[in-house]
Amino acid sequence: MNNRLIIIGVVVLTALYIFFSSIYVVNEREQAIVLRFGEITNVRTEPGIYFKIPTDIVDSVQIIEDRLLRYDIANMRVQVSGNAFYQVDAFLTYRISDARLFRQRATGQLEVAEQRIGASLDSALRQVYALREFNAALSDQRPQMMQETRTLIRPELAEIGIDVVDVRILRTDLDEEVSATTFERMRAERLAEAALLRARGEEQAQSLRAIADRQAVEVVASATRDAEIIRGTGDAERNRLFAAAYGQDREFFEFYRSMEAYRNALKGTGTTMVLSPDSEFFRYFGSNGQLPEGNPNLAAPIQPSAAPITAPASTGPALDGLGIEEAVTPSLTLEDGSQLEPTVGTEVPAPVEAPPPTPAQ
Known part of the structure; x- marks a missing residue:
């Protein structure tokens, strides 16, 4: 059992x-x-x-x-035209399209097939990058480069029964040595551009400063000239009024001038004066306070009429004849697009109007 x-x-x-x-x-x-x-x-x-x-x-x-497989390659150092180097990361996607051929050529092992894929992808990328200039790999030529790499690698991998679906370039960076050199060149270009901008700004600043200094000198000179003219005209009017008063009553005018001289000379400041009692200066000291007799035959009063105080009109610069030539007025464009320009020329002040005559009493 x-x-x-x-x-x-x-x-x-x-x-x-x-x-x-x-x-x-x-x-x-x-x-x-x-x-x-x-x-x-x-x-x-x-x-x-x-x-x-x-x-x-x-x-x-x-x-x-029978799935879509992926093979990655990282930190690949490739050389472009001009002996520059890039660090490249890329990958490709593939599928085993012919299992019989894959078994015969690669023993059906993915490890063996990926060794062949890696070598083919490396060679194709180097060939594609070698045809480009330094800047081409960073431009809009990247899709064309990926297409060229796929075209180059596809026939070779088809021999082992693998169909390459797509090739993608993930990263293209400058090599460390090239990156340092490029950075220094860019830094030098920016420094040169900054120096040029500073030099242009300094040039415009000096030009504006020179024009401003010239305008200040012209304004001061014009004002000084007009002040002297006005002062001279005032002195002339004062002298004219004194002459008119002297012509009306000479005795009173002399008495008034003597009183003004006493007040100005004898101010009690401790000044010692040694003069003869018979000096003309003390002419009115012996009058016992009596005023001089009035002149009964006074001349007709002279109505004061102030002479107009005017400054000569001038269309030329205040420093004409001093050897200062006309300068080209610079302009500076601000960030908002407006133009900054200095004022040019000196305006002569308007003449002072003469006071209206005072009617006789």
């Missing part, structure tokens, strides 16, 4: 082993290669359950990826 159960168990286990070893499952992300004594007998690309000769001694199955 026990022997019969053992035999039945062995038979059942053998049957289960034969059954399960004779089937294999292919899902939607895989494809299967059926090998008989190492030779490819069939390739299954559709998902499902398939049968083969039981056990792996006669028929064996190798599962191959």
Whole structure:
């Protein structure tokens, strides 16, 4: 009885082993290669359950990826035209399109295939970058470069049953040595531009300052000239009025002048004066306070009429004849677009109107 159960168990286990070893499952992300004594007998690309000769001694199955795969390459140092270098990161996406060829040329192993992919991608990128100038790799030529790389690498990888779907360049940076050199060149260009702007600003500032200084001198000179003219005209009018008063009553005029001289000379400041009592200066000291007799025959009063105080009109600069030539007036454009220009010329002040004559009493 026990022997019969053992035999039945062995038979059942053998049957289960034969059954399960004779089937294999292919899902939607895989494809299967059926090998008989190492030779490819069939390739299954559709998902499902398939049968083969039981056990792996006669028929064996190798599962191959049927998904979209990716291979990355990082920090690749490539040289462009002109002996400049870039650091490049790139990747490609691929699919195993021919499982039979993939098994024959790459033993069906992704590690072996990726070694071939890496070498091909490296070579293609170097070839594409070598055809470009220094700035081309950073311009709008990048899509064209990726297309060229894909075109170069695709036939080579098709020989091992791989279809290259796309090639992408992730990063293109300057090499450390090139980056330092480029930074120094850009820094020098910015410093030169800043120095030029400062020099232009200083030039305009000096020109504006010179014109402002000249205008200040002209204004002061014109004002001084007009003041002297007005002062001289006032002195002339004062002398005219004194002469008119002297002509009316000479005796009173002399008395008035003597009183003014006493008041100005004898102010009580401790000044000592040594003069003869018979001096003309003390003419009115011996009058015992009596005023001089009035002149009954006074001349007709002279109505004071102030002479007009005017400054000569001049259209030329106040410093005409001093050797100062006309300067070109500079202008400065501000950030808001407006023009900053200095004032030019000197305006002569308007003449002072003469006071109206006073009517006789």
